[in-house]
Amino acid sequence: MKFQAPKGTRDFYPEDMAVRNWIMDAWRRTSLRNGFQEYDGPIFELLDLYRAKSGEGIVSELFHFEDRGGRELAIRPEMTPTLARMVGARANSLSRPIKWFSMPRLCRAERPQRGRLREFFQWNIDVLGVDDVIADAECVFVAIDFFREVGLTPADMVMKINSRSLLSALLVARGFDVDRHAEIFAVLDKRDKLPEDVFAESVQKTTRSVDEYDTLMSIARAAGHTGLDELAGIAAGNEAAEREMARLRELFRLLGEMGVGEYCAFDMGVVRGLAYYTGIVFEGFGKGELQRAICGGGRYDQLLEVLGGPPMTGVGFGTSDVVIEVVLRELGKLPTVLAEPPQVDVYLIDAAPEFFPIVLRLAGRLRQRGVRAEFSYKRQGIGKQFKAAAAARAAKAVIVGQEFADRQVVAVKDLATGQQVEMGVEAFVEECGKAQT
Numbered sequence: 060m061k062f063q064a065p066k067g068t069r070d071f072y073p074e075d076m077a078v079r080n081w082i083m084d085a086w087r088r089t090s091l092r093n094g095f096q097e098y099d100g101p102i103f104e105l106l107d108l109y110r111a112k113s114g115e116g117i118v119s120e121l122f123h124f125e126d127r128g129g130r131e132l133a134i135r136p137e138m139t140p141t142l143a144r145m146v147g148a149r150a151n152s153l154s155r156p157i158k159w160f161s162m163p164r165l166c167r168a169e170r171p172q173r174g175r176l177r178e179f180f181q182w183n184i185d186v187l188g189v190d191d192v193i194a195d196a197e198c199v200f201v202a203i204d205f206f207r208e209v210g211l212t213p214a215d216m217v218m219k220i221n222s223r224s225l226l227s228a229l230l231v232a233r234g235f236d237v238d239r240h241a242e243i244f245a246v247l248d249k250r251d252k253l254p255e256d257v258f259a260e261s262v263q264k265t266t267r268s269v270d271e272y273d274t275l276m277s278i279a280r281a282a283g284h285t286g287l288d289e290l291a292g293i294a295a296g297n298e299a300a301e302r303e304m305a306r307l308r309e310l311f312r313l314l315g316e317m318g319v320g321e322y323c324a325f326d327m328g329v330v331r332g333l334a335y336y337t338g339i340v341f342e343g344f345g346k347g348e349l350q351r352a353i354c355g356g357g358r359y360d361q362l363l364e365v366l367g368g369p370p371m372t373g374v375g376f377g378t379s380d381v382v383i384e385v386v387l388r389e390l391g392k393l394p395t396v397l398a399e400p401p402q403v404d405v406y407l408i409d410a411a412p413e414f415f416p417i418v419l420r421l422a423g424r425l426r427q428r429g430v431r432a433e434f435s436y437k438r439q440g441i442g443k444q445f446k447a448a449a450a451a452r453a454a455k456a457v458i459v460g461q462e463f464a465d466r467q468v469v470a471v472k473d474l475a476t477g478q479q480v481e482m483g484v485e486a487f488v489e490e491c492g493k494a495q496t
């Protein structure tokens with residue numbers, strides 16, 4: 060029987076690993092230069108951590124199982140609940156702002172398609188313990204800082220930004236009861252995912268009068284430069300709506316100050332599927348063929364408390380290696396990242412098989428000092444071993460032969476210049492070791 064990798068998973072051969080590392084190295088670099096600290100958690104959690112807190116979408120996509128004690132567990136489909144649990148447990152001792160990042164392997168049992176798999180790596184950036192909109196601005200900035208580093212310009216992508224609290228306030232201002240909001244959010248979230256007539260039909264189904272229909276349609280269409288102004292009329296006179304409107308305007312002002320305003324656009328059609336978002340929400344989209352979000356996040360003000368922690372607010376986003384690779388390939392911006400074997404500092408060559416035990420001993424001593432030392436597995440002529448040294452891109456070749464037996468010296472050849480010198484073996488080991496420190 061021939062086995063294949065399970066549906067929606069990937070094998071990472073060295074050339075694939077090189078691409079994955081290139082993306083993840085950029086995640087780490089971006090996180091660190093923006094002042095975020097790395098954390099991680101377990102790959103599975105109690106299923107209850109996700110139930111009801113994340114929303115039906117993600118819960119129906121979980122891989123879950125029971126352990127022998129009958130506990131219901133789930134492989135993590137996202138990181139935010141784990142983060143909320145961890146921060147909640149140490150809330151008192153962590154200094155604010157809590158700026159953390161993570162790059163977990165996640166699994167979701169969704170239908171595999173372009174840009175969506177069942178197993179992927181997701182970069183998470185979160186700021187906790189700060190209510191100020193500066194934290195929201197910083198998260199959006201960090202996402203764009205990464206996309207900019209890998210070569211995406213405002214012509215290639217857009218960060219669509221909205222506010223669930225503004226949307227709620229507008230709905231309240233127009234007389235929609237709070238218990239209808241979740242349903243309306245779900246409908247508005249589909250604006251760009253459905254053909255226009257199908258979307259209009261679902262708005263009609265959720266509304267009870269022509270007036271309600273017109274209001275929702277005009278809210279849903281508000282986007283771009285004039286979007287916020289278009290909503291000002293509905294917000295006027297409603298304190299909460301005006302406050303949320305001002306918060307969103309402040310966010311755009313801050314992003315402008317930070318030099319990424321061109322990437323950002325207001326859009327009421329971004330509501331996000333996860334249940335825990337309470338405030339600003341945002342999603343990045345490639346402007347090419349990939350119609351799926353390339354990143355997504357938002358503010359979650361109650362998640363920690365819901366999970367049994369203290370009241371604490373948070374904001375953050377996630378993006379995955381899968382979508383980034385698809386988008387960069389589509390735009391021809393994925394560099395050729397080569398999977399090269401590691402470069403070698405010293406290639407040890409035996410002049411005759413009886414010197415091989417000394418080669419092994421020297422390799423052991425050099426490696427212990429952090430020197431990348433290699434040797435041939437096969438006992439073969441010096442010429443072939445030199446060829447192997449060149450193939451391994453070794454900086455130096457060291458020949459162990461009769462001189463070693465006679466006088467404890469080795470021949471050291473610089474493979475770039477071709478220069479060869481004799482050296483006492485102890486001096487050589489010491490010099491190589493020093494070069495590593």
Ligand code: HAM
Pocket residue numbers: 136137138139167169174175176177178179181183184185333352353354355356357374375376377378379380381382
């Ligand atoms: P999410 O929208 O479920 O949010 O996922 C965020 C991003 O992860 C998506 O925009 C997409 O780039 C990537 N992604 C999601 N599912 C898949 C998949 N099946 N295959 C490949 N990539 C995928 C969250 O997960 C939130 N927990 C993010 C967050 C962090 N919010 C606050 N902090």
